[in-house]
Amino acid sequence: MNVEEAIELLKEKGYKATGRRKDILGYFAESDGYRTAKDLIQYLDKGEDGISFDTIYRNLHLYHDVGILESTELNGEKHFRMNCTSHHHHHFICNDCGKTKEIEVCPMEEVTRKLANYEIDGHKFEIYGLCPDCQHA
Structure with missing residues (x-):
């Protein structure tokens, strides 16, 4: 956006x-x-x-x-x-500087199979760590 x-x-x-x-x-x-x-x-x-x-x-x-x-x-x-509204994706988020990197993989297909009898309203998938710049700092 x-x-x-x-x-x-x-x-x-x-x-x-x-x-x-x-x-x-x-x-x-x-x-x-x-x-x-x-x-x-x-x-x-x-x-x-x-x-x-x-x-x-x-x-x-x-x-x-x-x-x-x-x-x-x-x-x-x-x-x-x-907000990223162009397409469905998730993020890696750097714990130090807050920069993000888009992740095109979505685990929802597997989760939906595991929760077959549940009604899912939405999801949020984030991975946290240190980006390459913060690792070298």
Whole structure:
């Protein structure tokens, strides 16, 4: 998803696309991997006027709820990234820097066989470790 698609989705859901919201979307569109609210605040604080934690968290959860951002938990903290809507895939996530790598393999075919009598509503498959850059650092 890119910034324009995200703004259009916000408008379709009845939300305004303010300058601050566009700044937040721009940050995630340019980021390679999952980022925290703290990362976002540090990025936005480079501007002239500050932004509150409440505003950040409110917008992050709004974007997650409407499907603009995906989230995961790393080291006990919630991380977000722009939603990948182009095709079904999963991610390797670096525990150190948060970068992601797409994984085209999906274990759901095997899981569906093992849970034949269960109704599955969805799934999320993530692998955690260290990317090559963080291994060498």
